[in-house]
């Protein structure tokens with residue numbers, strides 16, 4: 001098959017890249033090893049923000065916050081055009097103590113990102129402490145977002161080929177000439193790697209210094225008759241994400257265990273133990289589901305969105321670690337600009353492929 005652009009990997013990053021490139025007029029084919037959107041992008045919580053932005057380098061927050069600003073419009077137009085509601089909602093995030101008040105207020109103040117110090121008891125009756133409310137933080141429901149993205153790719157004429165695992169790259173001089181897959185060879189003018197946690201392994205020797213490795217995250221799903229609170233709650237690195245229908249996601253672990261997708265009793269007990277410290281009345285609340293996914297872990301959570309140093313028609317958009325859904329829209333925008341050699345809207349030096 002011949003096409004303008006071949007994208008390898010159908011998670012949130014591959015799908016948003018495909019949409020941006022299709023909208024720019026390219027013919028795009030997306031190759032997915034398994035079924036579309038079943039890996040990290042499905043497993044994640046859907047918080048549309050870094051947990052505590054002030055803990056991260058500017059290279060992370062610059063990209064994340066640009067993407068966050070793009071999401072309301074994109075979620076609305078996805079809903080309108082596909083009929084699938086990704087349930088984007090600005091539910092706000094309430095940060096429970098302990099937290100670094102000065103760092104938080106300085107960071108938010110400098111960037112005019114809304115923040116308020118609040119009495120937690122006004123949001124969670126009986127919890128008398130000072131909290132931080134970030135009213136702009138939003139959430140999506142990942143499986144719905146992925147379904148909407150897929151439909152949008154199809155509506156724009158993109159070709160999605162599932163059960164097509166890319167095995168190898170064929171190259172000639174400084175260009176990739178074809179991809180070998182489990183279903184034959186595919187060629188294009190441009191190749192984009194969006195294979196998440198598998199990107200480095202897939203690229204093999206061509207990965208160079210692209211340093212992406214799987215970091216397992218486990219999450220529990222709880223169910224209540226109605227949402228027990230309205231805001232996303234964050235206490236250190238434990239978060240609770242209330243959905244409109246009474247589901248609450250409780251996450252997550254950060255485990256460097258290779259490609260082992262097991263769920264563990266230790267993680268379950270630890271997450272439940274920590275949530276019961278916040279809500280002692282939940283001592284009998286049990287999860288209805290428990291799953292794991294592989295974040296595409298990268299140093300300092302900084303993704304690579306760039307052209308390959310040696311192959312003129314090979315690009316990566318990967319390594320988004322904890323915030324790939326959040327960063328996906330702005331990452332796709334940067335990828336398109338990189339392919340077209342256009343000026344970038346934000347500094348991109350840190351996202352270079354070395």
Ligand SMILES: Cc1cc2nc3c(=O)[nH]c(=O)nc-3n(C[C@H](O)[C@H](O)[C@H](O)COP(=O)(O)OP(=O)(O)OC[C@H]3O[C@@H](n4cnc5c(N)ncnc54)[C@H](O)[C@@H]3O)c2cc1C
Pocket residue numbers: 008009010011012013014031032033034035036037038039040041042043044045046047048049164165166167194195196197198199202216217218219251252253292293294295296318319320321322323324325326327
């Ligand atoms: C528990 C957990 C909670 C999270 N919470 C959040 C959150 O609240 N907010 C947020 O923004 N992010 C969150 N994340 C991180 C986020 O999910 C990831 O950063 C993001 O999904 C990465 O997207 P991706 O498209 O790069 O990877 P993936 O979604 O993993 O997609 C990569 C795709 O590439 C395919 N692939 C791999 N190898 C090949 C090959 N050789 N050939 C063809 N296809 C291939 C895979 O099958 C897969 O479908 C969380 C992650 C986890 C695990």
